[in-house]
Amino acid sequence: MENIKHQSVVVNGINMHVAEVGEGPAVLLLHGFPELWYSWRHQMLYLASKGYRAIAPDLRGYGDSDAPPGPSSYMAFHVVGDLVALLNSLGLDKVFLVGHDWGSLIAWHLCLFRPDRIKALVNMSCVYHYFDPKNPSKKPLEEMRETFGDDYYVCRFQATGEVEEEFAGVDTAELVKAFFSNRDTRPPCIPRGGFQYFAHQNPNPLPEWLTQEDLNYYATKFKKTGFSGGFNFYRCIDLNWELSAPWREAQIQVPVKFVVGDLDLTYHIPGIQDYIHNGGFKKDVPDLQEVIVIPGAAHFINQEKADECSIHIYDFISKF
Numbered sequence: 001m002e003n004i005k006h007q008s009v010v011v012n013g014i015n016m017h018v019a020e021v022g023e024g025p026a027v028l029l030l031h032g033f034p035e036l037w038y039s040w041r042h043q044m045l046y047l048a049s050k051g052y053r054a055i056a057p058d059l060r061g062y063g064d065s066d067a068p069p070g071p072s073s074y075m076a077f078h079v080v081g082d083l084v085a086l087l088n089s090l091g092l093d094k095v096f097l098v099g100h101d102w103g104s105l106i107a108w109h110l111c112l113f114r115p116d117r118i119k120a121l122v123n124m125s126c127v128y129h130y131f132d133p134k135n136p137s138k139k140p141l142e143e144m145r146e147t148f149g150d151d152y153y154v155c156r157f158q159a160t161g162e163v164e165e166e167f168a169g170v171d172t173a174e175l176v177k178a179f180f181s182n183r184d185t186r187p188p189c190i191p192r193g194g195f196q197y198f199a200h201q202n203p204n205p206l207p208e209w210l211t212q213e214d215l216n217y218y219a220t221k222f223k224k225t226g227f228s229g230g231f232n233f234y235r236c237i238d239l240n241w242e243l244s245a246p247w248r249e250a251q252i253q254v255p256v257k258f259v260v261g262d263l264d265l266t267y268h269i270p271g272i273q274d275y276i277h278n279g280g281f282k283k284d285v286p287d288l289q290e291v292i293v294i295p296g297a298a299h300f301i302n303q304e305k306a307d308e309c310s311i312h313i314y315d316f317i318s319k320f
Helices: 039-047 075-088 100-115 140-148 164-170 172-181 195-200 212-225 228-234 237-243 271-277 280-284 306-315
Strands: 006-009 014-021 027-030 055-059 093-101 118-124 254-261 288-294
Touching: 006 075, 014 039, 014 075, 027 039, 027 075, 027 100, 039 055, 039 093, 039 212, 039 306, 055 075, 055 093, 075 100, 075 237, 093 100, 100 228, 140 237, 164 195, 164 228, 172 195, 172 212, 254 306, 271 280, 280 288, 288 306
Parallel strands: 027 055, 027 093, 093 118, 118 254, 254 288
Antiparallel strands: 006 014, 014 055
8 A cells, every 4th residue: 555656636626636556557446425546445556566557536525635615516527527637637648447336427427528538447336327317307316206205315415514414423434334334235215314323223343345444544534524525426416417418318439347246236226237237238338348247245346346346447458
């Protein structure tokens, strides 16, 4: 870990914290919620050992990167703008791209808006149309509320201020551990005041893939920043859907490998497995070359199955 270098880069009007290690073809790794660049620590060291330059930023609103005020500053257009500016600042014309969770959703948008900057993509957990409503007349949040109810976690995250206050009332380390330890494949529905229960419903020790040192790193950063930055990504779901209308029928035109755990809650959203395995995914992503379902793996697959994910990434990008 001491070989990983850190710097702050001015991109798109914000300061972005960037971790990197290694020399060679560049691989840009995008984290999700509630994660940080640190979620890619295993993959970064593995890729560096294989002759690649691994680059993992804290996305805006997270960790040591700036957190602009207001949810409307967290649209996919802002975040993709940050990443394109980062590539320009680092002198990189094209990179390999890897994403997980919200990082996957941003990766899809980056490939959609600027496929000229991406050699190939390895995405984890979230498919291309994860947030797209089945009925084009309905916005994503409306459909989520109708499908899962107002207590669905994405809907709960819309309550600016209220959900921040609720998170602040829970021990940060316990909350992060609860997210990382969760292996329930049912849609996460948490009523008002329920995050206190969520954080304490699993009193088990840390999962074997997460050390106390790891947990302390996450807890220290989120105690400092709070979770508003992460919530604001969710608060832009409808805005992203509205403003990306010109690309509504567009396909992803880069080579793609998709990796998901069979215990990942995203894999059990109604209709997703049919979409992945029965032609819908391939229609939207015509150069989808591999779909890997890892048995026994839950949502935070890049950490839980770190070695497997590292090998899957390397095996794919080494083809290009």
